[in-house]
Structure formats: C-alpha cells, structure tokens
Amino acid sequence: MIKTAEELSLFIDHTVRANETAQAKEFLARSASDRQALLLTSEYYTNLPEVSDEALLAIKPLRKRRGLGLFVLETASHHYLAISDSDEARILGEYQVEDLPAELLAHFGFKDNAAFKADCPEAATLSDLRAFTSRGHCPVCGVAEGEIHLLGCPVEICPWCDGQLTRCNCRFEQLGVEEIDEERLEMFEDLLEAKGRIPYSREQSPAYPGTSAGLDQG
Ligand SMILES: [Zn+2]
Ligand SMILES: [Zn+2]
Structure with a gap:
C-alpha cells in the first residue's frame, strides 16, 4: 500500500536505527516526487520480511518491460530484489539469491533462474533510479x-x-x-x-x- 512521504517519515522515526534516520529521510525527500520510488519505499518500510532497522539508501532499476519493473533496493549491508508496476510494489527477497517465479521469468524473457542470476550484475554497478526518473x-x-x-x-x-x-x-x-x-x-x-x-x-x-x-x- 502506498504511503505519503509524511507517513513514511514517521515509519522511519520508528523503525530505522538512529544513526541512519537522516540518510533515510534524505533519500525519501529525493524520491518522494516519483510514484514508483514512493511505492517501493512504502513497501520497504512497511513490509520488509525480516525485521530490519536499516535505512533505504537507493533504488536501482534492473529490468523494465511493459510497465513492470524489477528493482534492487539498497541498504548499507543488504540488497533486496523488488518488483513494481505503477500501482503496487513487492519485495521478493535477497538480490542475487532469490529466484523469480515462473511467470516473471517468462515476462522478462529469462529461460530459467540460472539465466536470470547470470544477468544480475553486482548492485554497485547498477545506476540509481534517478537515471530512470530523469524523464529519459x-x-x-x-x-x-x-x-x-x-x-x-x-x-x-x-x-x-x-x-x-x-x-x-x-x-x-x-x-x-x-x-x-x-x-x-x-x-x-x-x-x-x-x-x-x-x-x-x-x-x-x-x-x-x-x-x-x-x-x-x-
Ligand atoms: Zn486519435
Ligand atoms: Zn510508453
């Protein structure tokens, strides 16, 4: 469910470790004008499977096809794989570890999960969502x-x-x-x-x- 930037700011106050709240809010302020970034940020702070108190620091697009995108959500020590269209976002699991369900493999044109993972570069080499949202x-x-x-x-x-x-x-x-x-x-x-x-x-x-x-x- 999408939250407003104000709601997410409250989530950050309650869930993010104290020494990362400033970074978390800085990222939120930068991404709040982009609906997809806000969806993914909402998903991160409200539905992260493990209990995490890390700030979300970057959203990196991995694949996009027909309005459906795969993204890497980056924190100081983790990378999560997430999927989003313009209405919903969902964290699938840990990036480079989690398998894609069959329908998503098919959607993005991967033969199997080995092919998908072979095509998942190190997160550090992916560019930030800003490249995507620069209207390019x-x-x-x-x-x-x-x-x-x-x-x-x-x-x-x-x-x-x-x-x-x-x-x-x-x-x-x-x-x-x-x-x-x-x-x-x-x-x-x-x-x-x-x-x-x-x-x-x-x-x-x-x-x-x-x-x-x-x-x-x-
Ligand atoms: Zn016409
Ligand atoms: Zn179009």
Missing part, C-alpha cells in the same frame, strides 16, 4: 526517449488527433469499424506505422502520475 524513459512502458512506445502504452500520443492513443476514437474512424478485435488491431498498427507513430519524448511525461485519473476513466 517513458514512465509506463519504459522505452527510451525517441523510441516508439509499446503498443497500448497510455502515454502514446495519437498522430491523427494529438489525443491519447489508447483513449481516442481514431482507431475506429481509421478502420471504419465499431469494434476492434486482434486482427483489426494489427491492421490499425499498420495504419499507425504508415501515418508515423509519435515516439516518447520527455514532454509527454510531466503529467504522469497525475494522469492516473485519466488512464482509469472509461
């Missing part, structure tokens, strides 16, 4: 600036109407149909490619996560 990547589908969003990403802008591609009516108008099935979706994708899709740029991002109401409304 789409906050939902994770593509880099200048790349085309994964189809279905709610941040993608429609090249016909400049609206939100997942919400506007252009797909129906362009295809001259009332309903979309998988085959028609592929036809629409072809039309979209021909028209020229609008790649991710950081200007598309500032409204997020403030647009969540817009994403949810039917």
